[in-house]
Amino acid sequence: MSQDTISVRDIARQLPGVVRRAPAIAKGLYYYSLKNDQKDLTLGTLIEHNAEKYGSRPAVLYDNRRLTYTEFNAWANRIAHYLRAGGLGRGDSIAIFLENRPELLAMVAGAAKIGVACAMLNTSQKGKVLAHSINLITPQMIVVGEELVDAFEGVRDEVALGHDHPYLFMPDTDSLHDFGQTPEGYINLAEQVSHYRGDNLTVKDRPRLGDTAVYIYTSGTTGLPKAAPGSHRKFIKAYGGFGLMTLNMGPQDVLYCTLPLYHATALLVCWGSVLSGGSAIAVRRKFSASAFWSDIRRYGATTFGYVGELCRYLLNQPASPDDRNHTLTKMIGNGLRSSIWKPFKERFGIETVAELYASSEGNIGFSNFFNMENTVGFSTAPYALVKYHEGTRDPIRNAKGRMEKVKSGEPGLLLGEITAKWSFEGYTQKEATEKSILRDVFKKGDAWFNTGDVLKEIGCRHLQFVDRMGDTFRWKGENVSTTEVENIIDESGLAEEAIVYGVEIPGTNGKAGMVTLVPQDSSVESFDIDRLFRYLQDNLPPYAIPVFVRVTSAIEKTGTFKYKKVDLKKAGYSVDRPGERVYAWLPREKGYTLVDEALVKRIDGGEIPF
Structure with a gap:
């Protein structure tokens, strides 16, 4: 994670360029507002x-x-x-x-x-x-x-x-x-x-x-x-x-x-x-x-x-x-x-x-107006960075039922305040729109859009992107919904259980899709991985097809029957878990390849250009 900071002096260095753009800025501000x-x-x-x-x-x-x-x-x-x-x-x-x-x-x-x-x-x-x-x-x-x-x-x-x-x-x-x-x-x-x-x-x-x-x-x-x-x-x-x-x-x-x-x-x-x-x-x-x-x-x-x-x-x-x-x-x-x-x-x-x-x-946007390094810039819209539950897009509420802002420099869940000027257009589905709105955040009656993203302030109200939270990850410049991919796999008839998440590959941006699944009517060894690949190709865009598949006989759950997704993410595409098989969709290949320790080393070493 970058430790960049932006100071008033850094902003001051950019002011001559801002002055030269003054006529365009004034005109742009009119349209923007x-x-x-x-x-x-x-x-x-x-x-x-x-x-x-x-x-x-x-x-x-x-x-x-x-x-x-x-x-x-x-x-x-x-x-x-x-x-x-x-x-x-x-x-x-x-x-x-x-x-x-x-x-x-x-x-x-x-x-x-x-x-x-x-x-x-x-x-x-x-x-x-x-x-x-x-x-x-x-x-x-x-x-x-x-x-x-x-x-x-x-x-x-x-x-x-x-x-x-x-x-x-x-x-x-x-x-x-x-x-x-x-x-x-x-x-x-x-x-x-x-x-x-x-x-x-x-x-x-x-x-x-x-x-x-x-x-x-x-x-x-x-x-x-x-x-x-x-x-x-x-x-x-x-x-x-x-x-x-x-x-x-x-x-x-x-x-x-x-x-x-x-x-x-x-x-x-x-x-x-x-x-x-x-x-x-x-x-x-x-x-x-x-x-x-x-x-x-x-x-x-x-x-x-x-x-x-x-x-x-x-x-x-x-x-x-x-x-x-x-x-x-x-x-x-x-x-x-x-x-x-x-x-x-x-x-x-x-x-x-x-x-x-x-x-x-969303109703909130940031722009690198001052051409600073390693920042999404700043915004004139009202926003807040709040404390959140790790691994989710859910904010934490204190004993009074209100949310708390993080300290400057700490990662926080980004919220955009919904006002008459900064309206939230939402989705065509009212239920999905309402689900993205948080109410009574800092005071009774207020409303905020939950971006689901974690950012941090690095000085002078400039933010830096940290991570995308919850059930979405980004791969090949596209947002991938884990639930969408899980639903498609569920309808294949090939998996009894399937859980999808993103894993990091050294030298790449975003996270590659991975699914851990339990076969429907076969053992781990006899699972038809080629049939799964053909099905995914027919029903998903290429960027949403899981890059890795882990086939196992059971997926561990908590006492409340929730999947231990954090443990699966930590395991990634490693092959040291007994009784399981891991497959990878390698670049320019027309199907999945069985992963062994040698292939893991090549992937970790950045030798394969995902």
């Missing part, structure tokens, strides 16, 4: 403003495609015209099932113009999890990319949609005028949209700042994915807080984004920041460490969106004389570990690390 939910300021109006002010500047870059703000706005308008002609309007929703490509951004922008919210489906999902996510929203329509038709067809009969013609097909081509081959039962959206005008719409029932613009799916801490509504306000806060106040984005900037656009970091934070400066977003379908720097040079990118895992991959690439031969100076994201923070900046010549802390559903 907007309170009127009925204000006519939305994602759609931001794009229309940029089309008017920066019309000939690039808005979206993708492979060999270059769309100016004028072109992108016209495309979004044609989509909006089509959706309105289909009877959709303010308060309706559609589901988006597209990989990272310009069509996704155009769909979100077009829908936003008429007040239609987009449910941003995780493109790694399949089977029961995908069907569940769609049915949480009951959208009018679903836009399915050509690259994901097979995945959707697997659940098509299990989802409820509200329109007479709900299945919209988006071809995966290099041209807006190439409509591809439409699958049976679908409407070719690209072809249909091409018939509509590209002028800005006149909308009687215009969307407002407080309306839902997108639904972002989060694992939460228990069960299947939850859908968190994200209002236009969240785009505006990113626009002002990150784009203007922190990054000071301008028309000359290009932000390179390989993070999945169904995530809030990419869609809200990165794209919102781009819109603030009339900048361009360069999108890549999936991250590639080997292609990263050539892409940066190709697009002339000045900024990129990251998660800590991505940075570690780049740092692990062989050093090159071209490591500083690029235009990149800024980065925005989360999860950059203290151990690689300075090495990454120094090797690649990065000046600004806009590390942040936020959640899709």
Whole structure:
């Protein structure tokens, strides 16, 4: 754990840079602090403003495609015209099932113009999890990319949609005028949209700042994915807080984004920041460490969106004389570990690390406004760090029933106070929303959002991330719900009992998934590990498939029948427990491998590139 501290003197050293950004900070503060939910300021109006002010500047870059703000706005308008002609309007929703490509951004922008919210489906999902996510929203329509038709067809009969013609097909081509081959039962959206005008719409029932613009799916801490509504306000806060106040984005900037656009970091934070400066977003379908720097040079990118895992991959690439031969100076994201923070900046010549802390559903966010080292920054929102029960996300209440704040420098559970200004949008499920709210925390009648994360103060109200608590762990930049994975395994018919948790692997970010299970109808030795792997592949996204499997004849419990998860976490993937077998899903392998002591040593030694 890092022992970094931030002093007043450290802050003072950054003040000249703050003064230079003063005009952008003042403008950003205005947008960040907007309170009127009925204000006519939305994602759609931001794009229309940029089309008017920066019309000939690039808005979206993708492979060999270059769309100016004028072109992108016209495309979004044609989509909006089509959706309105289909009877959709303010308060309706559609589901988006597209990989990272310009069509996704155009769909979100077009829908936003008429007040239609987009449910941003995780493109790694399949089977029961995908069907569940769609049915949480009951959208009018679903836009399915050509690259994901097979995945959707697997659940098509299990989802409820509200329109007479709900299945919209988006071809995966290099041209807006190439409509591809439409699958049976679908409407070719690209072809249909091409018939509509590209002028800005006149909308009687215009969307407002407080309306839902997108639904972002989060694992939460228990069960299947939850859908968190994200209002236009969240785009505006990113626009002002990150784009203007922190990054000071301008028309000359290009932000390179390989993070999945169904995530809030990419869609809200990165794209919102781009819109603030009339900048361009360069999108890549999936991250590639080997292609990263050539892409940066190709697009002339000045900024990129990251998660800590991505940075570690780049740092692990062989050093090159071209490591500083690029235009990149800024980065925005989360999860950059203290151990690689300075090495990454120094090797690649990065000046600004806009590390942040936020959640899709939460009411609290932190930003590294002063460009300090090893911190998520500070927040103007009211928050508290309180004492908690180790190994859970449950705060401790004292004899009077109130919670207690930790001392400065001590890890504490982060809570965000829920007020009129700092509202909690929560989830589409009221029960899940209420479960995340703590009441009568410091006084009778107050309400606070429980983030489930442990952070600590390192000086001048700057926080440092410590750990994610409870039944969620983070792997490959994704939050994984242990309960979700356990439920999927329970339905396999292969396990009598299964408990899922995260374990640390040396040299990696986050925690790798591990399951300890008791076979249903077989012994430890005869358990069909290959059958389990095939089942997990069919029902879970790759990042949620357990990296390790421990097969045992019994799982130890406490006297109150609770699993001793702490003991299992301590054991990790060791093979010194008699009568048990441990398997590992090694990189580039198509199944699990039996773990022995030699393999444990290789993993512990960092020889295997998870």
